[in-house]
Amino acid sequence: MWYLLHSSSINVRQKLCILSLCTSLLPRRRPKSKDLLKMAFAGILNEADIAAAIKDCAAADSFNYKTFFAKCGLSGKSADDVKKAFFVIDQDKSGFIEEDELKLFLQTFQAGARALTDGETKAFLNAGDSDGDGKIGVDEFALLVKA
Ligand SMILES: [Ca+2]
Numbered sequence: 001m002w003y004l005l006h007s008s009s010i011n012v013r014q015k016l017c018i019l020s021l022c023t024s025l026l027p028r029r030r031p032k033s034k035d036l037l038k039m040a041f042a043g044i045l046n047e048a049d050i051a052a053a054i055k056d057c058a059a060a061d062s063f064n065y066k067t068f069f070a071k072c073g074l075s076g077k078s079a080d081d082v083k084k085a086f087f088v089i090d091q092d093k094s095g096f097i098e099e100d101e102l103k104l105f106l107q108t109f110q111a112g113a114r115a116l117t118d119g120e121t122k123a124f125l126n127a128g129d130s131d132g133d134g135k136i137g138v139d140e141f142a143l144l145v146k147a
Contacts (some may be wrong), residue, residue: 040088040108044081049073054110063106063120065127069145072109079142086141096135099125 042045043049069075074085078095086142089108090097097105106113116124128136128144136144 032043041085044084045073045109046075053072054106054113055105056120058114060114061120061123063116065124066147071147077145082137082142082145083138086138089141096133096137097128097136097141102136116123 007112050072050081053068056071066075070090074082077085085091086097089101089105091101091104091108092098101108102124103116105116105124107115110144125134125136127147128139128140130143
């Protein structure tokens, strides 16, 4: 590339074009997702409770949403806090927790936590999806948490 830039066979315009192309290829600094995740439930849940709840369902197919919401402390929180938690889990901010977000549910609580198995994801979705639209809305979520 430097050879091209110093070469007299291309004009200034072409050189600028090459330069801007190279700049656009440079990696951009991204926020550290681990830090974001760590802060996601700050002010709502306490970290030790989250860690205990995650540890409790570390084995595949051992996830139970009732146990989890009780252990992490969410079931004892106010309707407002439950709503805040919903919007953390609704990663794409669509207003619903879709199946792919449900699968990565545990990872929104703790970076590096396992994904739910397909069976766990389906069972979780079926438990919450009372109107049968294939996703969990904020009211359905509130009912699940308090179940
Ligand atoms: Ca969503």
